[in-house]
Amino acid sequence: MRIKTFKLERLFARYAEKAKYMLSQSSCEGCTMQEVLDMADPECKKLWDNLSLGYTRPEGFRPLREAITTRYTSIRPSDILELTPEEGIFIFMNNMLDEGDEVIVMHPTLPSLYELPRALGCRVIKWPLEVTSWGWRLDVNFLAENITPKTKLLVLNIPNNPTGYIPVRTELDRILNLADRNGTWVFNEETYRGMEHDPAAAIPSLADIYHRAVVIGGLNKYGLPGTRMGWLVSKSRQIIEECAAYKDYTTLCNNAPGEVLATIAMRNAADLLQRNHKIVLENLSIAEAFFKKNRDLFQWVQPNGGATAFPRLLPPFDVTEMCEKAMEEKDLLIVGERAYGLDTNHFRVGLGRRDFAQALAVFSDIVDEVRTAEAEAKEK
Known part of the structure; x- marks a missing residue:
């Protein structure tokens, strides 16, 4: 049996060691x-x-x-x-x-x-x-x-x-x-x-x-x-x-x-679930505020459960280019839609880690650069 490349896992395998920040982790905060x-x-x-x-x-x-x-x-x-x-x-x-x-x-x-x-x-x-x-x-x-x-x-x-x-x-x-x-x-x-x-x-x-x-x-x-x-x-x-x-x-x-x-x-x-669920809900509140503030660039779609969300980058911007830019310039790993075989401009946001706010702050810098580049292009 020949199986197609597991793009999602190969993405982590390729960049996890280089990445200083991760915005798209699906796992919850690990225990020691x-x-x-x-x-x-x-x-x-x-x-x-x-x-x-x-x-x-x-x-x-x-x-x-x-x-x-x-x-x-x-x-x-x-x-x-x-x-x-x-x-x-x-x-x-x-x-x-x-x-x-x-x-x-x-x-x-x-x-x-x-x-x-x-x-x-x-x-x-x-x-x-x-x-x-x-x-x-x-x-x-x-x-x-x-x-x-x-x-x-x-x-x-x-x-x-x-x-x-x-x-x-x-x-x-x-x-x-x-x-x-x-x-x-x-x-x-x-x-x-x-x-x-x-x-x-x-x-x-x-x-x-x-x-x-x-x-x-x-x-x-x-x-x-x-x-x-x-x-x-x-x-x-x-x-x-x-x-x-x-x-x-x-x-x-x-x-x-x-x-x-x-x-x-x-x-x-029950205790472990409560521990990590608390982290998820706190990060969810931070994510909601961020994406609503930047609603001109993103469509935030409310998750009902789990430790991930799947917002969409709005046209004319391309999510693959955004993910590549984040990795190349900020060492920030973001999982884009292609890992799921999609062409809809969505990307995964992981809500289960305590360092989520730090990764989101780095992502915010990317968003600011995108917005600045757009404004400069319009002026020309």
Whole structure:
């Protein structure tokens, strides 16, 4: 299988070492090792102190899977397979899909969610998120017109990265009803579930409410993405077992230190989530003020959840040129639309880091230079 270049990750690989500032990080503020260990209960302290660096259980660490179940309402430890989040997407897609299958994918989203089905020979239909006067939305009528009994899989990313979109419950129910009537499986990358900006906008995990659901979660929003720990969840015993067997050909088992650190984190999930959500909401307020102040250059589209937003640079300016200028002149890394296969002049803003205001101040200098150059051009 030949997969197209993962442009989003290659962008970070190319510029991350050079960049002094980053405006587009999707991960939340990272925890230090000491912060995590200070949260450990006596059992986890003992596990850490006596940790063996031998092989771990392929299906995962039982205490961690038990801790993960607290984030769901009807999921058992046996419904969970531990793995690296991106690995989970790769394994699931390879198990579920065959050449010629039809897949509908909401877009924009993590590129692997549509590039992997494409590489497997599937017919991929992109279901576009649209900008409206009240924010991002999915046209459910588009899904109703395109989903058929031939549709093997519907791929969602809710809360969405990069837009921060979350459907209201009635919209989600309609989406799942359409999938159910056509016998379609639904896969949701739901890393940011629990980070709704308005608690009233919270929706349950699809694994809890749809019998053909498979979901991916991970430690990104808890501040431990460097552990590379995540989980695949489904009530389908067959899917969990088949994905576990496929994992024998990838990582086989998880890293032992990561499992204990992840267990500590998930036993303190509410506190970690509150910590990073507070950072996101503070940065969101700063971002809103900045983009509204510069509404002559940008269209700010309000996110509903997660740790990212996806504003648009207004014509005649080109977002790719802006991103290149930021990197070349200010060592500021900005992820533009091309990383998501788009041509709409949007770019990603990451709201989860404590240094966001500093990166935004550097970006403000770029904006001032753009505005000055525009004024000079008009005078000529």
